[in-house]
Amino acid sequence: MRIATWNVNSITARLPRLLAWLESSGTDVLCLQEAKTTAEQFPTEELSALGYESAVHATGRWNGVAVISRAGLEDVVKGLPGDPGYDGVQEPRAIAATCGPIRVWSVYVPNGREVDHPHFAYKLQWFEALKAAIAGDVGGSRPFAVLGDYNVAPTDDDVYDISAFEGSTHVTPAERAALTELREAGLSDVVPRPLKYDHPYTYWDYRQLGFPKNRGMRIDLVYGNEPFAKAVTDAYVDREERKGKGASDHAPVVVDLDV
Numbered sequence: 001m002r003i004a005t006w007n008v009n010s011i012t013a014r015l016p017r018l019l020a021w022l023e024s025s026g027t028d029v030l031c032l033q034e035a036k037t038t039a040e041q042f043p044t045e046e047l048s049a050l051g052y053e054s055a056v057h058a059t060g061r062w063n064g065v066a067v068i069s070r071a072g073l074e075d076v077v078k079g080l081p082g083d084p085g086y087d088g089v090q091e092p093r094a095i096a097a098t099c100g101p102i103r104v105w106s107v108y109v110p111n112g113r114e115v116d117h118p119h120f121a122y123k124l125q126w127f128e129a130l131k132a133a134i135a136g137d138v139g140g141s142r143p144f145a146v147l148g149d150y151n152v153a154p155t156d157d158d159v160y161d162i163s164a165f166e167g168s169t170h171v172t173p174a175e176r177a178a179l180t181e182l183r184e185a186g187l188s189d190v191v192p193r194p195l196k197y198d199h200p201y202t203y204w205d206y207r208q209l210g211f212p213k214n215r216g217m218r219i220d221l222v223y224g225n226e227p228f229a230k231a232v233t234d235a236y237v238d239r240e241e242r243k244g245k246g247a248s249d250h251a252p253v254v255v256d257l258d259v
Contacts (some may be wrong), residue, residue: 001071001257003029003104004238005147007203008252010036011066015043016247018172021241022050023059025254028071029099030149031106035064042066065094065108065148071100071224080133081182086110094130102228102259103137103182105130107148112169120169123151130138131185139184144259146187149203150221152179158218160201171220187223190255191235198244200237203250210249212241221255230235231257 004027008014010034022030037043047054051074060066067073077096085091096105107130111205112123130146137144152175156162165171183189187222191200201216210216222235234256242251 001029001100001102001259002254003031003099003147003254003257004254005031005033005104005106005143005149005222006082006241007033007108007220007248008249009034009248011043011064012037012041013090013246015046017048017241017246017248019050021238021252022047022052022068025061025238026068027153027254028069029102029104030068030252032066032068032102033064033106033108033149034063035077037064052215055097056093059092062091063108064096065106067095067097067104067106068098069097069099071102072098073258074098075103079130080126080129082129082132084122084129086122093126094133095189097132101258102143102145104144105134105146105148105199107146107150109149111151112175115167115169115172123169124174124178127182131182134187135185138225140225141227143224143257144229145190145224146182147220147229147253148223149219151219153217153219154174154179154221158201159217160217164215170217182225186225187227188226190222190229190232190239191253192226200239202253204238206249220250222253222255228257231259233258 057078096196110123204211
C-alpha cells in the first residue's frame, strides 16, 4: 500500500499535475494540504474518474485539507476537537479518515508567522489540541499516522543553513518541543535520513532560486504509531515533482507499507 502527503499550494492551480502524479505514482492514499478552495469547488469528480474517493475540509481561499483514497474512506473526522481557533475562527487544518487497514490524519499546522506574533502562540496551542485528538488512535493495533505540513523542521540538519533562520519560526525550541511531545505520545518519524539525497528537503521557497540552489527545509513529515512504522518498507521525497512550470513549493513525501 502506498500513501503520501503533499502540500499542493492550491489544488485548482495544481490539478493537472496532481492527476498525472496520482496515475504515475500508484498512490493509494494521499493526504493533501493547502487546498485553497471550498469543499464545493474541490475536484471530486476528476478524482473519482481515477478511482479515488475524497474527504475534504476546506472553506475558501486559505488553508484546507483532504484525504484522497482508492482503498476505502470511512469514519471521517473534520477538524480537531478542542481546536483553539485563531482570531475567533477555527481554520480547516485537520481531517482524519480510515482507508482500508490504516487510519490517517492530514494536517496543516499553523505557520506561526513570527515568534512574537499571536499566531505563534496559536501554533503551539494547536499542537496541544492535535496531541489530544490522536490519543485514542496511537496505542491501538491498527496502523495509524499523522501526515502533513508540520511547519517545523525537526533538527538543524533539516534546513539548508540554520544561521539563515536565526530568530525565525520553524526552528525554535518551543516548536521542536511540541514535535517531541507528539512523538512521545507514541509516534515516530518513519521517513529515514539520508534518503536518495543527503538532505531530503520537502519545501523550497519560490523566491531567490530556492529550489535550484537547494535552499530547502524538511517540514512535511510522516509520524506513525508502532504498527505503522513496522509496516514501512520504503519511503522517499519525490523531489522531481518540485521541478518544472506550475509546481507546488512542496514535494510529495511517499511511504510504502506492507499491510
